[in-house]
Amino acid sequence: MLNRSNHQKPNSGNRLFLFGLALLFTLTLSIPADAGGSGVAITGAQVLLPDGNLEGDWAVIVGNDGKIQALVPSSTVDEKAFDHIHRAPEGSVLTPGLHDLMGALGTRGKPGSLRSGTVLVDDHLDAGSSFDSSDPWLDVAAHHGVLYTTLVAQPLGVVNGKSATFLCHSDFSATRLGSGKMMLALGDSVLSANRVPTSRTALLSIWRDWMQTGPEALKNPGLLYVAEGIDLRQALALPWSADAIPVFIHTGGDGRSPLNLVKDLPKPVHMVVGPLLDGGSRAHLMMAVRASKQGVELSFAGGLPAGPADHLRGSAAMAVSAGMDANAARRALFSNPAKVSGALETGEVSAGKRADLVLFSGDPLDTASSVIHVWRGGQGMRVAEPGKVNELESVRK
């Protein structure tokens, strides 16, 4: 199991201890008086903290309202006071749900339905309109710990409507999380031979003119699709206000990406990279690691259902192998995507957040770990071992 102390700076122990004490005090006080006698207590697992550390000896109290009521020391839990106690196996790790960012999960594999671009600045497009809550892949993804999907329209216009985040649950009704973020784009994907802009110069001119109007879409941080290094460079040359720095969707970055310019932006700067796959671009992988080392908060782009079910964790494991800090990689898997998508009630195991939890057999960065149990809105679901192959193929020589 990953030893937390190996990933801290030498003098951070005392600081963490004080933080832990303060957290313990706050959370203990915050347990509602009626916490006993109802809900679920999950004990015995290490818990992923928002900073990416893994801490043992905590119990997570889940209320009947589907939210996390408290995070308390395991030793203080009165097991008789709960409807159900879930004792996690030794070495297991409890995390928030994984998050498939900008894939096609929930569209029955038809991302084409998210096309935009007929209107260059489309504030009203809602990516959520293409979500199909009966998509069976949602439940399949949940079995692999992927509990959220964020959909965006294809970045064919300057403004491509709002993103939409949903709980991965194949059902008649959809559970939408957060209000979404405006999806902006600056790059070749916006150019078209049939309408303006037909050139990058024209695109930049449109961007500058539009920004000067002080649009509503730029009042809050949005998602900015800048796939290539040149896109990011030109985007950084635009006059962004300090409180509306967008999340950079930089999935095609490489050694030419102007990370030296990014690091000068007010912190935290969020960037979406990947997905990282074996045999993929080493230049992109190293760009991502370099960005992380410079303090950029990363999230890994999703690719379900087309990609491998565990590709998010695979991306993180690859990045760690290439030098990314393990805590930063865990943040990239869990807490950062929640911030990127604006689904702020998710992404952390802390009081008041949704009880969308995944119990892994070990550190989620370890490819050897598997999903043992999943909770969606406090509703538990045991994840069975993958089925054995039991049907002989009919065609043979």
Add this chain to the structure above:
Amino acid sequence: MLILLFYPGWVEGQLFQRPVVLEGVSAPTRGGTLEDLTIMIRGGRIAEISQTADVPLMSKKIPAQGLFATAGLVDHASVLTLPVGGSGEAKQWSWDGFDRFSKDDIEMVLSSGVTRVHLVPVRGSGISGRSCWVSLEEAEGGGHGVLIEEEAALCINLSSGAPSARIRAFDKIVEQFNNARDRRDSLDSYESDLEEYLEELKKWVEEQAKDGEGEGEKSSEDGKKDDEEKKAPEKPRRPDLDEDSDILLRALDHKIPVLITARRSADLLNACELIQMFQLDAIIHGADEAALVIDDLKKLDDLSFIIDQPATSMAVSGPGVLSTTPRRSSNLAALLEEHEMDWVVGSGGSGEGLWRMTRKMTGEAALTSAQSTNLRGLRSRRDTLRPGQNHIVLWSANPATQPAARPVKVIIDGEVVWQEASAARGGRF
């Protein structure tokens, strides 16, 4: 001067055979971890691993304090820099397709701790070619990659294409092996025919000589008759050269093993049939659906496996999907272990994800699996960290227990062949 006189060996050792020394390293063991070790390398190979080693004065020190040392990882099925696809034949050789100047690709693999690769040609259905073993050390004349075993195995792919194509491929392979056998028969009969021919020729020459002596006494009619009777014996025709068949004959004669890629149960049964039909020394690569045909596989002697876990789309196996991809047992390694079958892990790709794949398939036992040497048939290159070893990987943390561990330096023959960009430069005096 006195030292030179009294201890010439020591002086020679200090001055001319500078050992390479790694100090303060830890080494994962089956039971735990050995700490504060000194690894001394002489002549490129580990000479001593000890906590009390006496470090020579003039040794070359590679900074390794606090790092974990293991032997280099071995990829038993790699396609590093090889062209993939197209049609193959026995005489194709994976070394011919290896690009030792493909620096980025090779460094990517080295950076994952892999130092030796078994290059397996991947072609369409049928015979793909011959594999070889390559050490990823720096080569003379530039680039990386030194051939350490020329002809490792004859590779056969039974797993590609539609079922009908796989059936045709199987039939063709059987035909090729039968043709190789026929060729050997015809070579054998050619040898005996040649001996007979030489004897007949000798007799004929002798008879011709005798006839020459009494030639003047015979009439012209008799001469014609004799010419017909005493025609020179016909020389047997030597079978044409056929390199492909010769390679197949080496496999039939157990001089090289056969590596059969078979993933579905049907392919595995075909592989079993082929192995039994020609009594091949075989290794099966893939074996995804081995659970279904384990009894058939157990009937074969000395069968070993190279297993992997290819990344497949989530969409290929799920609700309502009629999938044609092999249905892989999640516990394949455990299954083979349970049935006492030898297995190793091969990436099936370029090798950079080998360690993650091994961890995924074998969990905490990954390092043990990665360093086992119990593969029969194909010569395994896996080894542990021990004296005599010349491939060393230094990790940032204990790879046996910590998933965030990553290679920091790779040392082959005492030279740092790769190191993390941020790490200190190796090799100082």
